[in-house]
Amino acid sequence: xxxxxxxxxxxxxxxxxxxIAERTTSPWVLMEICGGQTHTIMRYGLxxxxxxxxxxxxxxxxxVCVTPLETIDAAIELALRPEVILVSYxxxxxxxxxxxxxxxxxxxxxxxxxVYSPMEALKIAREHPSRKVVFxxxxxxxxxxxNAMAAWQAKQEGLTNFSLLxxxxxxxxxxxxxxxxxxxxxxxxxxxxxxxxxxxxxEYEALVRDFNVPIxxxxxxxxxxxxxxxMLVKQLEAGEAKLxxxxxxxxxxxxxxxxxxxxxxxxxxADQKWRGLGSIPGSGLxxxxxxxxxxxTRVFSLHDISVEEPAECISAQVLQGLKKPTDCSAFGxxxxxxxxxxxxxVSSEGACAAYYRYRRRAVAS
Amino acid sequence: xxxxxVQFGGIVRVVSLxxxxxxxxxxxVMVHVxxxxxxxxxxxxxxxxxxxxxxxxxxxxxxxxxxxGTGDSTG
Numbered sequence: 001x002x003x004x005x006x007x008x009x010x011x012x013x014x015x016x017x018x019x020i021a022e023r024t025t026s027p028w029v030l031m032e033i034c035g036g037q038t039h040t041i042m043r044y045g046l047x048x049x050x051x052x053x054x055x056x057x058x059x060x061x062x063x064v065c066v067t068p069l070e071t072i073d074a075a076i077e078l079a080l081r082p083e084v085i086l087v088s089y090x091x092x093x094x095x096x097x098x099x100x101x102x103x104x105x106x107x108x109x110x111x112x113x114x115v116y117s118p119m120e121a122l123k124i125a126r127e128h129p130s131r132k133v134v135f136x137x138x139x140x141x142x143x144x145x146x147n148a149m150a151a152w153q154a155k156q157e158g159l160t161n162f163s164l165l166x167x168x169x170x171x172x173x174x175x176x177x178x179x180x181x182x183x184x185x186x187x188x189x190x191x192x193x194x195x196x197x198x199x200x201x202x203e204y205e206a207l208v209r210d211f212n213v214p215i216x217x218x219x220x221x222x223x224x225x226x227x228x229x230x231m232l233v234k235q236l237e238a239g240e241a242k243l244x245x246x247x248x249x250x251x252x253x254x255x256x257x258x259x260x261x262x263x264x265x266x267x268x269x270a271d272q273k274w275r276g277l278g279s280i281p282g283s284g285l286x287x288x289x290x291x292x293x294x295x296x297t298r299v300f301s302l303h304d305i306s307v308e309e310p311a312e313c314i315s316a317q318v319l320q321g322l323k324k325p326t327d328c329s330a331f332g333x334x335x336x337x338x339x340x341x342x343x344x345x346v347s348s349e350g351a352c353a354a355y356y357r358y359r360r361r362a363v364a365s
Numbered sequence: 366x367x368x369x370x371v372q373f374g375g376i377v378r379v380v381s382l383x384x385x386x387x388x389x390x391x392x393x394v395m396v397h398v399x400x401x402x403x404x405x406x407x408x409x410x411x412x413x414x415x416x417x418x419x420x421x422x423x424x425x426x427x428x429x430x431x432x433x434g435t436g437d438s439t440g
Contacts, residue, residue: 003405012417015417016420117400119399139398142397143398145402146397153366197395197403248409249406249407250403250405250406258385258386259384259400262383262384
């Protein structure tokens with residue numbers, strides 16, 4: 001397919017890897033933020049092409065992984081009500097809440113439906129006027145405009161049986177949190193290309209300025225990622241810190257303005273809890289007051305709950321780049337994609353799932 | 366609501382074009398959860414690729430290993 005196969009060319013990948021090795025004279029720790037990028041790195045073994053000492057650690061950019069336990073529990077609670085149809089993106093169904101998951105709720109008779117787009121959730125609401133349709137609206141900035149559009153459209157149509165259970169997270173405040181942490185090891189970042197397609201580059205420029213850290217906006221194909229690594233290594237070796245854009249075929253400096261506009265009309269910035277990371281100020285989105293009638297927490301008067309992660313799960317450290325999935329005592333044994341203990345083992349974008357799928361041999365040997 | 370038919374490999378899906386009002390027939394778009402979020406800048410894509418390809422070609426000329434660049438790299 002055009003703009004895909006070219007960016008998987010092995011010859012170019014090897015040339016890039018050779019140049020990275022040539023340029024690298026000191027050890028560096030780079031973090032890719034997005035789970036889609038982690039998946040590509042593991043799938044193509046890109047980290048194995050890098051010289052010793054150049055380490056890639058995996059960031060918190062897997063939306064399923066950072067959705068708080070409390071949101072999953074609330075979704076399960078709503079799904080089990082007889083009047084509710086709970087609508088979700090597919091990879092949320094296996095994510096463990098504190099006691100159950102949506103798959104098990106479905107087996108117990110809850111009506112849980114999987115959609116590819118939030119617009120399908122609206123369609124379900126139109127087709128079932130006597131039921132209450134709740135859409136589990138999770139994701140990063142990439143997904144927020146689409147979810148915002150569903151709320152906006154529902155209001156336009158005057159739908160009264162549709163609401164959103166919102167758990168939206170924002171990337172820049174999370175990077176800020178990582179950089180401000182005394183435990184931080186990350187010296188440069190590959191910023192998430194699809195998030196930046198929506199939001200543009202300005203917020204990342206501010207991070208470069210405030211923390212003197214190199215950031216390159218990167219794409220999702222192997223060549224994109226190797227090129228982004230090379231751009232970062234060049235900056236690090238030269239002692240520079242600037243924002244560069246590798247993913248120019250999709251990302252512009254100002255981002256997607258129509259998408260940002262809908263997002264701003266429907267959502268406002270709020271404090272947000274991240275699974276594994278805790279609460280980060282101003283790192284999430286909630287529905288604006290004008291859309292309160294579409295906010296499931298208000299429609300169903302959901303109360304605030306707080307629950308704990310399983311003690312053995314080290315996903316918090318994995319999401320901060322402090323540990324690798326294979327450092328976990330449960331990895332591949334008590335925790336697998338079929339029976340996950342923590343969220344990074346569930347989603348195809350989760351670091352643990354990517355290691356499980358592509359790196360089990362390395363663990364066994 | 367503006368929509369378009371988008372081909373992904375072999376599959377055709379109807380996606381919203383609300384966020385890419387500039388998109389026209391035959392464009393390549395990036396799609397996320399049923400919404401096109403960017404129109405792929407063909408000129409930028411080709412320029413990047415050309416640069417990379419030249420680099421790959423150069424590397425190949427310099428390579429001494431006749432097997433280089435082919436085969437299974439997972440071993």
